[in-house]
Amino acid sequence: MIKKALCALPLALALVSTTSTAKAPEDILDELAAKSKSPYLTQSPQNRMMMPDNPAYDIAAEGEQLFKQKRGPKNASLEQCDFGKGPGVLKGAYVELPRYFSDTGKVMDFESRLVYCMKTLQGYTDNDPQIRQRHGNTDIMKLTTYIAMQSNGMPWNPPMNHPLEKAMRDAGEELFYRRAGPMDFNCATCHTNPSGTRIRASVLPNIKIPEEWTKAISWPAYRVGHEAVRSSQHRVLECLWQMRYPNLKPDSDVNIALISFWTDRARGQPAILPDMKR
Numbered sequence: 001m002i003k004k005a006l007c008a009l010p011l012a013l014a015l016v017s018t019t020s021t022a023k024a025p026e027d028i029l030d031e032l033a034a035k036s037k038s039p040y041l042t043q044s045p046q047n048r049m050m051m052p053d054n055p056a057y058d059i060a061a062e063g064e065q066l067f068k069q070k071r072g073p074k075n076a077s078l079e080q081c082d083f084g085k086g087p088g089v090l091k092g093a094y095v096e097l098p099r100y101f102s103d104t105g106k107v108m109d110f111e112s113r114l115v116y117c118m119k120t121l122q123g124y125t126d127n128d129p130q131i132r133q134r135h136g137n138t139d140i141m142k143l144t145t146y147i148a149m150q151s152n153g154m155p156w157n158p159p160m161n162h163p164l165e166k167a168m169r170d171a172g173e174e175l176f177y178r179r180a181g182p183m184d185f186n187c188a189t190c191h192t193n194p195s196g197t198r199i200r201a202s203v204l205p206n207i208k209i210p211e212e213w214t215k216a217i218s219w220p221a222y223r224v225g226h227e228a229v230r231s232s233q234h235r236v237l238e239c240l241w242q243m244r245y246p247n248l249k250p251d252s253d254v255n256i257a258l259i260s261f262w263t264d265r266a267r268g269q270p271a272i273l274p275d276m277k278r
């Protein structure tokens with residue numbers, strides 16, 4: 001009897017996993033690579049092989065628990081958080097951010113919105129480690145990975161109806177092309193080069209090639225070299241560091257503007273969530 005039940009278990013699990021995932025992140029990547037023949041998309045066959053076992057999935061499973069758990073001074077879960085598509089709606093929310101929120105009167109990216117919910121619904125404050133610790137094996141990264149995954153394969157589609165949404169995107173474009181800092185770099189210095197251009201081992205994504213750019217902005221991604229899942233805001237920090245610009249505060253408008261512009265430039269292309277990068 002027990003033996004019979006155990007035999008049926010893998011079949012049940014297999015059925016669940018094939019019906020719940022339409023297209024795996026690696027399938028989306030394969031299709032983009034076949035279509036564009038981009039060296040950026042095919043630079044790491046090793047990462048491609050590991051994608052079905054992306055450690056980000058374990059991190060997302062922890063994120064799901066955190067999302068549903070009653071926590072914080074107000075002992076509430078995040079299930080009523082509105083990421084733009086209504087309280088508790090996660091499917092498709094991530095690819096429609098940043099967006100304008102009337103309850104704050106601001107354009108918010110995913111991370112600033114998550115923090116807003118952790119403060120208003122759960123009662124956390126800026127001094128709590130749950131909010132202060134952004135990067136690494138943190139609550140924020142676990143929650144980000146879980147929620148972003150609910151938009152895997154969907155086209156990037158940040159709304160541009162409110163004037164502030166357009167203003168934020170336009171500010172991001174200005175920042176992307178504005179040369180500054182001790183090296184006189186702008187983002188375009190490294191991200192508008194002919195496809196295949198490299199810095200040491202890294203093939204640089206070109207913002208003008210949509211199939212490359214959707215992978216470039218597909219964060220959260222597990223960074224093999226860091227042994228951690230990284231976020232969009234972390235990527236902004238790293239590129240600003242490469243440019244020797246001053247550091248940014250989390251959730252600052254510069255972060256949100258750059259993310260708004262870069263998401264707009266991937267509009268219509270499928271998101272790879274979670275991704276796996278170098």
Ligand code: HEC
Pocket residue numbers: 176185186187188189190191199202203204205215216217235236239240242243258262277278
């Ligand atoms: C000095 C060159 C340089 C500049 C300037 C630069 N980047 Fe990058 N960027 C890189 C490199 C190199 C990578 C890939 C990192 C890796 O593989 O470790 C990268 C990665 C990225 C990625 C993710 C793609 C990936 O494969 O990891 C995004 C998105 C991005 N940069 C955006 C920006 C933005 C926005 C700016 C301006 C604020 C900027 N970059 C400025 C060199 C640069």
